[in-house]
Amino acid sequence: MQPAIFAAGIGKSFRTGFFGPRKQVLQEVDLEVGPGSIFGILGPNGAGKTTFISILATLLRPDAGQARVLGLDVVKDADRLRERVNLAASGAHFLWCLTVEENLKFYGRLYGLGGKALATKVGELLDLFELQPHRRVTFERLSTGLKQRLALAKALINTPELLFLDEPTTGLDPEMAQHIRGEIQRLNRDAGLTILLTTHNMREAESLCGEVAFLKEGRLVARGTMPELQERLGLGDRLSLFFKDGPAPLDYGRLPGVLTYKAENNRVDLMVDRAEKRLAAILEEVSQTQSKVIQVQLKEVDLAEIYHEITH
Amino acid sequence: MRLPTDFYKILAFATRSALVNRRNVFAIFEMLFWPGVAIFSVGLLTRFLKLDPETVTFILIGAVSMNTIQIAQLDLSYALLYSVWAKSLKHEFMAPIKLAHILVGAGTVGLIRGFVVFVIMGFLSMWLFDMDLARPGVQGLLIFLTGMFLNAAIIGALVLALVLRFGQRAEVAAWAFSYLMLLLCGLYYPVSILPLGIRELAQIIPLTYFLEYFRHFYGFPLMSSHPLLYGFSQSVVYLGLCYALVQYTLKSALQRGTLLRLSE
Numbered sequence: 001m002q003p004a005i006f007a008a009g010i011g012k013s014f015r016t017g018f019f020g021p022r023k024q025v026l027q028e029v030d031l032e033v034g035p036g037s038i039f040g041i042l043g044p045n046g047a048g049k050t051t052f053i054s055i056l057a058t059l060l061r062p063d064a065g066q067a068r069v070l071g072l073d074v075v076k077d078a079d080r081l082r083e084r085v086n087l088a089a090s091g092a093h094f095l096w097c098l099t100v101e102e103n104l105k106f107y108g109r110l111y112g113l114g115g116k117a118l119a120t121k122v123g124e125l126l127d128l129f130e131l132q133p134h135r136r137v138t139f140e141r142l143s144t145g146l147k148q149r150l151a152l153a154k155a156l157i158n159t160p161e162l163l164f165l166d167e168p169t170t171g172l173d174p175e176m177a178q179h180i181r182g183e184i185q186r187l188n189r190d191a192g193l194t195i196l197l198t199t200h201n202m203r204e205a206e207s208l209c210g211e212v213a214f215l216k217e218g219r220l221v222a223r224g225t226m227p228e229l230q231e232r233l234g235l236g237d238r239l240s241l242f243f244k245d246g247p248a249p250l251d252y253g254r255l256p257g258v259l260t261y262k263a264e265n266n267r268v269d270l271m272v273d274r275a276e277k278r279l280a281a282i283l284e285e286v287s288q289t290q291s292k293v294i295q296v297q298l299k300e301v302d303l304a305e306i307y308h309e310i311t312h
Numbered sequence: 313m314r315l316p317t318d319f320y321k322i323l324a325f326a327t328r329s330a331l332v333n334r335r336n337v338f339a340i341f342e343m344l345f346w347p348g349v350a351i352f353s354v355g356l357l358t359r360f361l362k363l364d365p366e367t368v369t370f371i372l373i374g375a376v377s378m379n380t381i382q383i384a385q386l387d388l389s390y391a392l393l394y395s396v397w398a399k400s401l402k403h404e405f406m407a408p409i410k411l412a413h414i415l416v417g418a419g420t421v422g423l424i425r426g427f428v429v430f431v432i433m434g435f436l437s438m439w440l441f442d443m444d445l446a447r448p449g450v451q452g453l454l455i456f457l458t459g460m461f462l463n464a465a466i467i468g469a470l471v472l473a474l475v476l477r478f479g480q481r482a483e484v485a486a487w488a489f490s491y492l493m494l495l496l497c498g499l500y501y502p503v504s505i506l507p508l509g510i511r512e513l514a515q516i517i518p519l520t521y522f523l524e525y526f527r528h529f530y531g532f533p534l535m536s537s538h539p540l541l542y543g544f545s546q547s548v549v550y551l552g553l554c555y556a557l558v559q560y561t562l563k564s565a566l567q568r569g570t571l572l573r574l575s576e
Contacts, residue, residue, distance in 0.1 A: 054402075083408045
């Protein structure tokens with residue numbers, strides 16, 4: 001099956017200042033993403049995520065390498081490709097004095113929609129993102145969450161086959177971020193949309209993406225599913241159990257989800273694949289030994305930790 | 313171009329320009345207040361100087377042309393500046409559009425606004441200062457209007473190229489270009505009084521010829537034997553060059569990452 005995204009040897013550099021030296025932003029990036037999946041590009045700020053996604057979205061031309069999206073070359077077939085993909089980014093920006101509906105109509109027309117087809121599509125999107133009550137509100141008067149919903153609605157105006165999402169939940173409150181994640185999952189599930197998203201939120205990547213890749217200083221340093229990466233690196237959430245009278249007599253290594261452990265004095269430090277999933281079962285096993293746990297500490301594995309492991 | 317998708321893409325930019333103008337108080341000022349002030353101040357100055365009717369007409373033609381071109385080019389110049397101000401440039405170019413859609417869409421609104429300004433100023437000139445605007449006839453008026461709109465399109469396209477290259481910093485160019493061009497083409501004075509060197513520059517500005525053509529109906533001599541030939545041929549060449557320049561700057565913007573930088 002033809003990959004939805006194929007990139008080989010992508011390189012990009014920018015000149016700093018008018019006569020300044022060139023700064024290499026992407027180097028030899030290879031990537032293949034299957035159709036119908038949600039793929040995450042992870043990495044800290046400045047890793048080259050936006051540059052990479054912009055090249056695939058035809059907004060930037062690579063200096064080196066070749067990229068094909070939906071079988072089309074991102075440089076040579078840019079016009080044809082633009083009809084079949086779309087983009088939503090963090091910090092939604094649209095013309096301030098146009099209403100939600102007018103902004104959607106403007107972008108719909110840019111994709112060649114008009115008349116009844118445009119009205120129907122705009123109506124559908126207003127319903128889908130619960131923007132109907134705000135359709136006559138100008139963009140500048142919308143809350144951050146509504147702006148982001150409009151950005152997602154705009155990204156679906158041409159019924160794309162592939163969607164680029166550049167940090168889609170950055171700057172949103174947790175509730176709205178969760179709502180947007182739900183929408184992304186639904187779009188992938190119901191419409192079979194291929195989604196490439198960049199994020200520096202590990203939990204977001206974990207909950208949304210079937211597979212992720214890490215970018216560091218413009219290089220793709222690792223890729224795989226989250227469990228694969230965690231297992232490969234022996235990483236997981238850190239769970240510390242503090243006992244009243246010495247650790248419970250258990251073979252901690254055989255407990256479900258435990259990757260590594262260390263017992264010391266009255267404390268046992270466990271590394272588990274998903275603490276929130278395993279905690280109850282572990283405490284149940286411990287309680288059967290009659291040992292008394294006086295304190296539980298939990299530290300979830302974060303991007304920085306995995307990133308550190310991958311890059312050092 | 314494929315219809316009707318191309319038509320809707322053009323309509324997108326035309327509708328956006330029209331909506332922004334409708335909601336912008338300053339746009340009303342651009343179309344009514346400044347042109348009105350220009351006609352009053354210039355007209356009253358000619359009265360104070362006790363100029364003969366032909367000279368008054370000469371100067372009023374200059375004032376009408378200046379404001380008509382200024383307004384007509386603004387919508388084109390602002391077509392991308394709106395996106396730069398809104399930081400939405402990347403979303404516009406993410407869509408399968410061509411430069412022609414922007415130029416024709418925004419340019420049409422500019423043309424309509426320019427025409428309205430021309431009518432308002434023409435009416436004020438006739439009513440307040442007895443200018444005989446109808447003397448060149450319908451054909452003369454249409455040719456003059458076409459010439460002015462071609463010049464406005466040239467300025468607008470140049471500004472578009474500058475916006476794609478320099479972003480918001482090019483904003484000032486939207487006004488500066490037209491003032492510079494109008495200064496050189498003999499707006500309020502015959503080109504013959506320009507200093508040597510500058511006079512040659514005036515010869516390569518198409519508006520010089522369109523002004524000369526229109527004024528000859530009021531008894532002012534033609535400086536060139538075929539003003540319309542020079543005016544139209546220069547306009548076509550410059551428009552072609554400007555279009556190529558905008559295309560080049562867009563290609564360069566895709567290479568340099570300007571579209572992304574202007575959307576942050």
